[in-house]
Amino acid sequence: MSELITLANLKPFEGSKHREKRVGRGPGSGHGKTSCRGQKGQRSRSGGGVPPWFEGGQMPLIRRLPKRGFKNPFRVEYEVVNVKDLAKRFSEGAVVDIEALKEAGLVKGRNVRVKLLGDGEINFALTVKVHAASRSAREKIEKAGGKVELLEA
Incomplete structure (x- = not known):
């Protein structure tokens, strides 16, 4: 049986090293x-x-x-979350902030800005804290008894 390899007895394989020219x-x-x-x-x-x-x-x-084109260095990009995603992953009365969205797997990365869009329906109250929200998303959340709070960048 071969001996145990440690840092003290490491050496390169036979033939893997050759003299410098x-x-x-x-x-x-x-x-x-x-x-x-x-x-x-x-x-x-x-x-x-x-x-x-x-x-x-x-x-x-x-x-x-x-x-071609122009790449605006000051462009602000948002991660998009829809109302239907909130309805699937959160229960009534939940406070949905950026951390909660990350835990639910809806948002990835650090220092992300989140925009709430109005695709889908919701029929229970949620408190949603995001950077931006479309008018339809805001109306649907408020109609269900919840509220949308906008975060500062």
Whole structure:
């Protein structure tokens, strides 16, 4: 039976390691003079070579593709929750806030903003605390005897 492997006796598998190629160490090494870089040219110089994205002078892909649209850096995105989702997962009199929605699996992530939409029906009272709500969602919750409270961003 083999001995127990610990940090004290770890070593690489046989054949997985080999000596580093020592270049520029004279003619006897087989890697002398030009140090395996060949003669002249961009790749023979120190600091020479081209970056991985260089396409040999051809117009680069990023410049060949058309640019379209505008990405608004100040856009506010909401996670959407519908009234029917609340009716399925919560009972009468429950306080539905962001944490409760996360526990119910309706919202994921940190620092999310939630908007309540009016798809579906509800027939019991809930207190819903979200960042935004559509008019129809607000009407349905209030008609059932509940209330919608808007949170500050």
